[in-house]
Amino acid sequence: MPKENPIRPTDEDARALARALIREARFGALAVRDPETGHPYVSRIAIGQTPQGAPLSFVSELAHHTRALRADPSCALLLGEPGPTGDPLTHPRLSLMATARFVPRDAPEHAALAAHYLATHPKARLYIGFADFHFVRFDIQGAHLNVGFGKAYQLQPSDLPGM
Structure with a gap:
């Protein structure tokens, strides 16, 4: 008997x-490849959006994940947090x-990104001018949405904002 495809x-x-x-995210988990060992590495980062809605972050050169992204820009982001009640896997x-x-x-886009980012991350005003901080735009190659048990979707870049 053929297996049913779990992707809707x-x-x-x-x-x-x-x-x-994406629009509501203020932080997320960033997965990169460690440039020294090649092993996966995960870090929590602040997430904002470009004016067009694409994911964006503001990262320091001092951070390990920034060095990893400089070495290999392929990465993954996990967005969405469990609610206050219930099984975390149902969120x-x-x-x-x-x-x-x-x-x-x-x-040319830097000033607009800074203004847009500061609208949702006002505490970033403390370090927005630091020379070691940079905006990183995440160009989406694909996505997987899990809405809970038995509810999974595969999305294309064209399904998402700013792509």
Whole structure:
């Protein structure tokens, strides 16, 4: 007997939920490959969005994950947190496969990214001007949305904002 595919057809509800998880994220788990050992490495980072809605972070050169992204921009982000009650596995989460793209300070888009980021991360004003901090835009290559038991979707970049 053939196995049933557990991935549901992507519909507008799945797209809307994935977009909401990106829009509402203030932090997430970033997975990179350690440049020295090649092993996976996970770090919690602040998450914002570009004005177009794509995931964005503001990272320090001193952070291990930044050095890893400089060595290999392939990465993954996990967005979505468990609610206050119930099984954590029943709450929606979005795994994004992405390529990190550092935005130079002299890039035309830098000022707009800073203004947009500060609107949702006002405490970043304390370090927005530090020379070792940089914006990183995450260009999504694909995504997996898990809405709970038996509710999984595979999304394409075109299903998500800013792509």
